Amino acid sequence: MEYQLCHIKLALPKGRFLLSTANLLKVIGVGIKGYSNKTRRYHLQSRRFSWLSAKVFQEKDIPIQVAIGNYDLGICGLDWVEELLARYPASALVKIASLNYGEGGVYAVASYQAGISNLDGLLAKRNNWRIVSEYPNLAQVFALNLRMKAFKIFPVWGAAEVYPPDSADLAILWARNENEIKEQSLVPLMKLLPVTAFLIANRESLENKDLSQILSCFSNIIASRNNVVTSPSKVIARSEATKQSHWQAKEIKLALPDGHQQPPTAQFLKRVGLNIQGYTEEVLNRRPSSDLDWLGIKVIRPQDMPLQVANGNFDLAITGKDWLLEHLYCFPSSPVKELLDLGFGMVKIVAAVSQDMPITDIDDLRSLIQGGKLTLLRVASEYVNIADKYLRDNYINPYKVIPTLGASEVFLPEDADLLIDNTQTGKTLAQHDLKVIDVLFKSTACLIGNKGSLDFSGKKERIEFLIQTLRRGLS
Structure with a gap:
């Protein structure tokens, strides 16, 4: 068979497998320079092979990018591979081999408070199950394999462990x-899948491109490589979860953000005199405690907060205006409203394109499409609903929004034409040779609440106390 002589593209992970993958690439000598946890450059080139380039993605995005053919090869956890294949078993994604590093697995877990210790107890306990997970497709396979008669799956961006038993019965x-x-006061009921880093490929690339040289670099070490264990980036104070009072007994339930929003939120709460134990810049406890005995607190993803407040799982939450608008554009009649602009964590939501694109604003982009120079606008964004509304408001057509899970700037210019993303200074965009053509709006941290909670006499006074306490930090 005669193979195509083409450029080969490799998708590399951020996050939990980055250091181990960087070490592997160094050992096998593919010459990918600049791949480390310190770099902000996501477009990389091999110094050894002129035909090999790499791009760094959020790990969840890699199987999708390989399956649709944007990348020939990829490295990511087996969990995200199986999550894709559970939904699209006939996709063009091919599992090459485990790279024999990484650790852990995907588990089905329940809370100790639920009184469930095994699968038999699980099935005998009830008939209608609430399952929360970052892996909704694997969760569905799990429920169907157990022949659950009735179940609901609630997809979240992360922190699934904090939802049982109050807002979910099970977490995957x-x-x-x-x-x-167990340190999180959860019971492991079943290990669904062992997880290591996997080398994956696009089926058409395997059939039509000569990948033998790059694959041989991996094959020489796959069988012999020892496991490499990565370390968590911060202390996780899980043992504190057992000290938390029962969630349902709390009159007011508050969600606080993890990730980049955690440090400024912790500083703000300290400044206004709210003593939250287990929520600092150094320590992340998913269930921190407060001196206010009527206040229950959980730490979840900011992206999940508006929907969780709308569903009544929380009365209040501190999130960004961007995620509130993302929710409201999808659910205009949602019972969630902004109660207080907290003023910190300001970012701009912008539209950006490659420096090489000959436009300066959204009007130029529309003209480019109408003139036939761009037949389909590919838009990469975490903000799917914000992006969709922005494009419709500006009469951009045709377009396709590509949902991403972070590091969206890496998609341009090869895999997307337009980026809708947040930025503080614009430095990251400039580092990736992108330019801003429009500012959609500015977003800061805000307190949001459920309208039903605000109207409930038993909660109104407590909520007003918290609002006035937080307001002190604005002066």
Whole structure:
């Protein structure tokens, strides 16, 4: 068979497998320069092979990018591979081999408070199950295999462990081991999948391109490589979860953000005199405690907060205006409203394109499309609903929104034409040779609430106390 002599593209992961993958690439000598946890450059080139380039993605995005043929090869966890294949078993994604590093697995877990210790107890307990997970497709396979008569799956961006037993009966999540699960006051019921880093490929690339040289680099080490264990980036104070009072007994339930929003939120709460134990810049406890005995607190993803407040799982939450608008554009009649602009964590939501695109604003982009120079506008964004509304408001057509899970700037210019993303200074965009053509709006941290909670006499006074306390931080 005669192969095409083409450029080969490799998708590399951020996050949990980055350091181990960087070490592997160094050992096998593919010459990918600049791949480390310190770099902000996501477009990389091999110094050894002129025909090999790499791009760094959020790990969840890699199987999709390989399956649709944007990348020939990829490295990511087996969990995200199986999550895609559970939904699209006939996709063009091919599992090449485990790279024999990484650890952990995908588990089905329940809360100790639920009184469930095994699968038999699980099935005998009830008939209608609420399952929360970052892996909704694997969660569905799990429920169907157990022949659950009735179940609902609630997809979340992360922190699934914090939802049982109050907002979910079960969680399907990744953990390093069973001890890590037990330290969070959860019971491991079943290990669905062992997880290591996997080398994956696009089927058409395997059939039509000569990947033998790059694959041989991997094959020489796959069988012999020892496991490499990565370390968490911060202390996770899980043992505190057992000290938390029962969630349902709390009159007011508050969600606080993790990730980049955690440090400024913790500083703000400290400044206004709210004493939150287990929520600092150094320590992340998913269930921190407060001196206010009527206040229950959980730490979840900011992206999940508006929907969780709308569903009544929380009365209040501190999130960004961007995620509130993303929710409201999808659910205009949602019972969620902004109660207080907290003023910190300001970012701009912008539209950006490659420096090489000959436009300066959204009007130029529309003209480019109408003139036939761009037949389909590919838009990469975490903000799917914000992007969709922005494009419709500006009469952009045709377009396709590509949902991403972070590091969206890496998609341009090869895999997308337009980026809708947040930025503080614009430095990251400039580093990736992107330019801003429009500012959609500015977003800051805000307190949001459920309208029903505000109207409930038993909660109104407590909520007003918190609003006035937080307002002190604005002066």
